[in-house]
Amino acid sequence: xxxxxxxxxxxxxxxxxxxxxxxxxxxxxxxxxxxxxxxxxxxxxxxxxxxxxxxxxxxxxxxxxxxxxxxxxxxxxxxxxxxxxxxxxxxxxxxxxxxxxxxxxxxxxxxxxxxxxxxxxxxxxxxxxxxxxxxxxxxxxxxxxxxxxxxxxxxxxxxxxxxxxxxxxxxxxxxxxxxxxxxxxxxxxxxxxxxxxxxxxxxxxxxxxxxxxxxxxxxxxxxxxxxxxxxxxxxxxxxxxxxxxxxxxxxxxxxxxxxxxxxxxxxxxxxxxxxxxxxxxxxxxxxxxxxxxxxxxxxxxxxxxxxxxxxxxxxxxxxxxxxxxxxxxxxxxxxxxxxxxxxxxxxxxxxxxxxxxxxxxxxxxxxxxxxxxxxxxxxxxxxxxxxxxxxxxxxxxxxxxxxxxxxxxxxxxxxxxxxxxxxxxxxxxxxxxxxxxxxxxxxxxxxxxxxxxxxxxxxxxxxxxxxxxxxxxxxxxxxxxxxxxxxxxxxxxxxxxxxxxxxxxxxxxxxxxxxxxxxxxxxxxxxxxxxxxxxxxxxxxxxxxxxxxxxxxxxxxxxxxxxxxxxxxxxxxxxxxxxxxxxxxxxxxxxxxxxxxxxxxxxxxxxxxxxxxxxxxxxxxxxxxxxxxxxxxxxxxxxxxxxxxxxxxxxxxxxxxxxxxxxxxxxxxxxxxxxxxxxxxxxxxxxxxxxx
Amino acid sequence: xxxxxxxxxxxxxxxxxxxxxxxxxxxxxxxxxxxxxxxxxxxxxxxxxxxxxxxxxxxxxxxxxxxxxxxxxxxxxxxxxxxxxxxxxxxxxxxxxxxxxxxxxxxxxxxxxxxxxxxxxxxxxxxxxxxxxxxxxxxxxxxxxxxxxxxxxxxxxxxxxxxxxxxxxxxxxxxxxxxxxxxxxxxxxxxxxxxxxxxxxxxxxxxxxxxxxxxxxxxxxxxxxxxxxxxxxxxxxxxxxxxxxxxxxxxxxxxxxxxxxxxxxxxxxxxxxxxxxxxxxxxxxxxxx
Numbered sequence: 011x012x013x014x015x016x017x018x019x020x021x022x023x024x025x026x027x028x029x030x031x032x033x034x035x036x037x038x039x040x041x042x043x044x045x046x047x048x049x050x051x052x053x054x055x056x057x058x059x060x061x062x063x064x065x066x067x068x069x070x071x072x073x074x075x076x077x078x079x080x081x082x083x084x085x086x087x088x089x090x091x092x093x094x095x096x097x098x099x100x101x102x103x104x105x106x107x108x109x110x111x112x113x114x115x116x117x118x119x120x121x122x123x124x125x126x127x128x129x130x131x132x133x134x135x136x137x138x139x140x141x142x143x144x145x146x147x148x149x150x151x152x153x154x155x156x157x158x159x160x161x162x163x164x165x166x167x168x169x170x171x172x173x174x175x176x177x178x179x180x181x182x183x184x185x186x187x188x189x190x191x192x193x194x195x196x197x198x199x200x201x202x203x204x205x206x207x208x209x210x211x212x213x214x215x216x217x218x219x220x221x222x223x224x225x226x227x228x229x230x231x232x233x234x235x236x237x238x239x240x241x242x243x244x245x246x247x248x249x250x251x252x253x254x255x256x257x258x259x260x261x262x263x264x265x266x267x268x269x270x271x272x273x274x275x276x277x278x279x280x281x282x283x284x285x286x287x288x289x290x291x292x293x294x295x296x297x298x299x300x301x302x303x304x305x306x307x308x309x310x311x312x313x314x315x316x317x318x319x320x321x322x323x324x325x326x327x328x329x330x331x332x333x334x335x336x337x338x339x340x341x342x343x344x345x346x347x348x349x350x351x352x353x354x355x356x357x358x359x360x361x362x363x364x365x366x367x368x369x370x371x372x373x374x375x376x377x378x379x380x381x382x383x384x385x386x387x388x389x390x391x392x393x394x395x396x397x398x399x400x401x402x403x404x405x406x407x408x409x410x411x412x413x414x415x416x417x418x419x420x421x422x423x424x425x426x427x428x429x430x431x432x433x434x435x436x437x438x439x440x441x442x443x444x445x446x447x448x449x450x451x452x453x454x455x456x457x458x459x460x461x462x463x464x465x466x467x468x469x470x471x472x473x474x475x476x477x478x479x480x481x482x483x484x485x486x487x488x489x490x491x492x493x494x495x496x497x498x499x500x501x502x503x504x505x506x507x508x509x510x511x512x513x514x515x516x517x518x519x520x521x522x523x524x525x526x527x528x529x530x531x532x533x534x535x536x537x538x539x540x541x542x543x544x545x546x547x548x549x550x551x552x553x554x555x556x557x558x559x560x561x562x563x564x565x566x567x568x569x570x571x572x573x574x575x576x577x578x579x580x581x582x583x584x585x586x587x588x589x590x591x592x593x594x595x596x597x598x599x600x601x602x603x604x605x606x607x608x609x610x611x612x613x614x615x616x617x618x619x620x621x622x623x624x625x626x627x628x629x630x631x632x633x634x635x636x637x638x639x640x641x642x643x644x645x646x647x648x649x650x651x652x653x654x655x656x657x658x659x660x661x662x663x664x665x666x667x668x669x670x671x672x673x674x675x676x677x678x679x680x681x682x683x684x685x686x687x688x689x690x691x692x693x694x695x696x697x698x699x700x701x702x
Numbered sequence: 703x704x705x706x707x708x709x710x711x712x713x714x715x716x717x718x719x720x721x722x723x724x725x726x727x728x729x730x731x732x733x734x735x736x737x738x739x740x741x742x743x744x745x746x747x748x749x750x751x752x753x754x755x756x757x758x759x760x761x762x763x764x765x766x767x768x769x770x771x772x773x774x775x776x777x778x779x780x781x782x783x784x785x786x787x788x789x790x791x792x793x794x795x796x797x798x799x800x801x802x803x804x805x806x807x808x809x810x811x812x813x814x815x816x817x818x819x820x821x822x823x824x825x826x827x828x829x830x831x832x833x834x835x836x837x838x839x840x841x842x843x844x845x846x847x848x849x850x851x852x853x854x855x856x857x858x859x860x861x862x863x864x865x866x867x868x869x870x871x872x873x874x875x876x877x878x879x880x881x882x883x884x885x886x887x888x889x890x891x892x893x894x895x896x897x898x899x900x901x902x903x904x905x906x907x908x909x910x911x912x913x914x915x916x917x918x919x920x921x922x923x924x925x926x927x928x929x930x931x932x933x934x935x936x937x938x939x940x941x942x943x944x945x946x947x948x949x950x951x952x953x954x955x956x957x958x959x960x961x962x963x964x965x966x967x968x969x970x971x972x973x974x975x976x977x978x979x980x981x982x983x984x985x986x987x988x989x990x991x
Contacts, residue, residue, distance in 0.1 A: 023791050024812035024829060061812075156816070158827040160843050162785040162854040169827075170843070172788065202806045204792070263811055294835055295813075311835065313809035321809050324834025327874055331771030338769060357955035 014179040016052075016068040017212045018145060019196055021173040024061050027262035031228070033155060033168060034059045040148035041066060048144060049075050050137055058226040060265045062172075062200060065226055067212075073178075075140075077133045082108065084126030087117055101126065138178055142185040145176075149188055165189050173197065180211035198222040199265050201314045224265045231261040238269035239297060239310055246308075249300040253291065260295055260312045269310060270317045272296070272326045276307040278333040281340070284418040285408070289332045292414075294325075339407040343419075344426060346406075352398075354405040361485065363474040364524060367401050370466060373517050374400070377462035380513045385503045386454070393458040396436030399424065400459060403437065417441040432456075443493045450497045457497050461510075464494040469514040472531040472538070473524070491542050498569040499546070507567035511535050539567055547572075553580055560695040571644065575695050578646035583700070588650070590657040595691040596701030597664065598684050609685040610678070617679040622666040626659040627683060630690065641693055649694055660687065705867045705881045708801060709755055709779065712861060715800045716753035716781045719793060724754035729936055730943040732760050733819075734780035734860055738935060741822060741970075743782065744847045744856040746978050748988035750784040755863070759943065761906075761950035764899035767892045770875035771868075774898055774950075775891065779861040786843060786857030794831075794841065794859055801870060809834050817842045821942055821966035823849040823974070826858070838865045848974020849967075908953035911944040915962070918944070922969050931976040938969050 403420030424434035764774030828842035877888025
């Protein structure tokens, strides 16, 4: 069958550079799916994009699809003709459905009954006739992307569509997609020629764009920028460090990128690094240049047109006042001594149902103290000092102007004011980890405050019943939860999260002004954390589901301890020496599950009759002190090793001892012995679920 | 090109493209969008094309005349095209060329920036336009105004005149912009910036504006009930400015500010609805043929 290439180019006004890749991929997936649904074969679908183009090339697409002949079974013949032999509505309906004449229908006997049959002949549909529908559906079904209208049309798309080129090899396909007529032309480089170019073949298309110096391949545009930066970096011995997210973003803002180096006065280098990177990188989209890990006063910018002096001085002219503005705010803030104006936090609302930032700070302070009392009882820790000042930069001009600088600015001001090193850094660190890449806080002091701050937010949100739904998570609960758990997984605060949730709940609800929307949130909150922990153990650490479950089912939630247990179990899971431990645990649990009546932990020694039950009892007694102390010391692998000693006794017990005996006292005694054994299995984790 | 020549050039450019050339609105506003020629005219089915300069007041942006790039009083030039024509982006580039900005010698970027004005109940999709890294314009397709979907959609082009002048005259400090060949921007406005910054940040008496806000709001509601959305809109503008002054004076908390914005939004929705009703009553007279 004939194969051709298909080119579809949507020309738009400038597309949002950050989402461009995702957007193009989504359309690509849609086209692939819709081609498949319609049985159209092709070898590969390529997608390219620039700031004003979305391009899709389907290589070796079937020119037509053949729908094979098909035999269709109809209604029974007896229902199809009346007494006079005239066709009934049933027969006519069947024929009409397949656009067949009555003469085209045949009859056949199946299982002693006659039926009408229609043999639908082979048919051929041209791919080009189906394209409009397929492409329209592919452009329409894009979730999660804000769309817009323009002019008088009611079309919805990410940005206004200005042309739509559709070529099947060397043939323009005239049709309309989303109400836009397809064209046989494209446009050249907007910045230079803005030519309308008639293209009558796909080869001509590539040739024309090349002549216009348009690079439609996003990866090649990124490479151009990368190469240019690399040259500058080597020539001037800058650190080799390029922000890859920014690289993609600026590559998406051009049809062909040019690169230059600009400078700003080095007096601004005294500004905090975060301020510099916010201005240079986040707002102006320049690459920062470092030497020995220090920001320099040089930056790299990208342009849509060839570089000339005006472009460089123009860009340099922008960055100075922005940095100057930052300096203005900082000097204003430093004169303002924000750390002495705690009352101003009353004006900043944390959440309308959970009070002001002032209220929150008081709660953080109290919860931090609780953590310290439970885990450290260390009077030298600075958590109270950190808690007292950690939110005060929210009243500074700099943070009001640029909220993402919270924490960093407070830390900078605290250093300037000569505060204790740990306190100053604690202001910055108590927000950590802000994202999956960031480290957890370094000092114990900041860890405590970070846990308290995050937990207060999460428990508060459960209280007022505003848990995150779908994409809506205004207070960043997901981020806070992940951050909190990461800290608790990596640091041994010897504190149970369930207790901590309880404490936080108590502290929040102590304030009579806080309205509870949800009663009894504690179980819900606990299971929320357990679910999150499960995901982290599974996705971040790759542990097996059943190993995680064996630990999570436990009523305590101590992430650090859970990790130690999971590691211990995981390390012996594939070791056959322990097979019997797990299967014994399973067997014991099953027997106890089936038994009715109250089990006790008291064994009446005089009722122990068989030698094997006596041996089991004695062995447990021999090792129980050791087991308990191993558990206390969190030596979980040793605990499991010790427990493994019981295997022989348990096995012989099962082989030699009848449990269901007539004497109820003996039966109960034997079950109780198993119950004690089971407790030692369960003390570490529900290892029964690991048995085969 | 002097500051005043930039204004002349852009006004005649857009006039030649069929825009009515209007004058600034006589109420304090924070942006050219607040001019009734944009806010009210963007509503409903009637076509509209206008160009005007609008002095804008943004009290919090004052820097006592000390920052080379920030002002609490500055000028925007605005072209509103309803419905937005298919070649609107090309027209915009053409207007820059009329100012002597050559497309192939300057890096012009359209940087994704969706616009929202909570107090006007308005939202749009569009860009900041960067000329060699400097934001010189806002380009927005209105999707909603006063809580009402825009059909047809207006294209709004807002030029930051001082920024453009800095580029054209190659000056680093906006106070050095030549207004004409004899007099600079600073000579006209520096003192204005110093005095107003002092007032906005330090001397605004909150009580006055809090009361004014309440009074104007009442009056505004009365006027809407009287079916007079146009004067009602003037009072909304007054209130929006009062809120900005309270803000620069740091007299209100962020929650209070949010509550004030919601009150403005409520008024702007009522005004938009009423204005549309009144235009409908007279059969949308600008729809000709």
